[in-house]
Amino acid sequence: xxxxxxxxxxxxxxxxxxxxxxxxxxxxxxxxxxxxxxxxxxxxxxxxxxxxxxxxxxxxxxxxxxxxxxxxxxxxxxxxxxxxxxxxxxxxxxxxxxxx
Amino acid sequence: xxxxxxxxxxxxxxxxxxxxxxxxxxxxxxxxxxxxxxxxxxxxxxxxxxxxxxxxxxxxxxxxxxxxxxxxxxxxxxxxxxxxxxxxxxxxxxxxxxxxxxxxxxxxxxxxxxxxxxxxxxxxxxxxxxxxxxxxxxxxxxxxxxxxxxxxxxxxxxxxxxxxxxxxx
Ligand SMILES: Nc1ncnc2c1ncn2[C@@H]1O[C@H](COP(=O)(O)OP(=O)(O)OP(=O)(O)O)[C@@H](O)[C@H]1O
Ligand SMILES: [Mg+2]
Numbered sequence: 001x002x003x004x005x006x007x008x009x010x011x012x013x014x015x016x017x018x019x020x021x022x023x024x025x026x027x028x029x030x031x032x033x034x035x036x037x038x039x040x041x042x043x044x045x046x047x048x049x050x051x052x053x054x055x056x057x058x059x060x061x062x063x064x065x066x067x068x069x070x071x072x073x074x075x076x077x078x079x080x081x082x083x084x085x086x087x088x089x090x091x092x093x094x095x096x097x098x099x100x
Numbered sequence: 101x102x103x104x105x106x107x108x109x110x111x112x113x114x115x116x117x118x119x120x121x122x123x124x125x126x127x128x129x130x131x132x133x134x135x136x137x138x139x140x141x142x143x144x145x146x147x148x149x150x151x152x153x154x155x156x157x158x159x160x161x162x163x164x165x166x167x168x169x170x171x172x173x174x175x176x177x178x179x180x181x182x183x184x185x186x187x188x189x190x191x192x193x194x195x196x197x198x199x200x201x202x203x204x205x206x207x208x209x210x211x212x213x214x215x216x217x218x219x220x221x222x223x224x225x226x227x228x229x230x231x232x233x234x235x236x237x238x239x240x241x242x243x244x245x246x247x248x249x250x251x252x253x254x255x256x257x258x259x260x261x262x263x264x265x266x267x268x269x
Binding site: 021022024025052056059063082087 | 150
């Protein structure tokens with residue numbers, strides 16, 4: 001699957017193996033370019049390949065959430081592994097996201 | 101390779117985002133002979149990643165990450181040196197001790213900085229969770245800092261250290 005794909009008004013973002021500050025800027029910028037498009041309403045973060053995430057990942061998700069939530073958009077997290085789940089839970093992000 | 105094993109490792113590396121992964125791999129390898137659980141490994145890697153990332157982006161202001169495929173540019177824009185991060189790891193009686201030091205800009209109010217959700221860089225999409233994660237994932241966290249001098253983060257964690265060698269005997 002491609003890193004960024006728009007399917008049915010949802011931007012699908014396939015996150016890398018390690019989501020850290022080294023990677024974060026690229027994903028934020030790219031995602032925002034897609035979110036500009038009026039037909040994109042929701043974001044799905046796919047963690048299938050992700051083995052590690054630190055607070056930089058919270059920044060990626062939170063930043064996109066703040067952009068689309070006021071417009072009624074939703075943020076989803078799918079294929080969430082154990083380590084990522086703990087980070088989402090501890091940071092309170094699990095309450096803002098739909099974790100599937 | 102049992103709980104009595106003592107070991108020490110010191111790493112000095114450039115304060116560039118590429119080395120966040122390097123530091124995680126190094127600390128994971130360092131504790132591996134204690135046969136840590138996957139969760140313990142994840143905890144230690146996360147805590148180290150937070151402290152090292154803070155040194156790089158806050159301490160030295162090297163905010164640039166990897167700019168996407170095929171462009172691993174890793175030098176500060178104005179051509180100055182990136183600065184160094186020192187990571188010292190010790191294994192003593194099954195306890196991992198990690199020290200992460202930078203000679204960067206330092207923290208004015210450490211107590212405030214350690215509060216969850218406090219960040220001085222919302223512009224960089226930081227969430228203020230770094231110290232909270234270090235605290236949650238390690239048994240002990242101490243931060244020493246002086247403006248204009250730098251920051252030292254000390255963390256420790258008791259590793260379960262399954263005695264697999266003894267069991268095998
Ligand atoms: N090594 C350091 N040098 C200078 N300032 C630091 C250092 N480490 C932390 N700080 C300061 O402490 C604040 C809180 O750090 P913390 O890691 O908790 O959050 P953050 O880095 O801002 O966000 P996050 O870690 O969630 O991405 C930072 O915003 C920064 O001002
Ligand atoms: Mg931080």
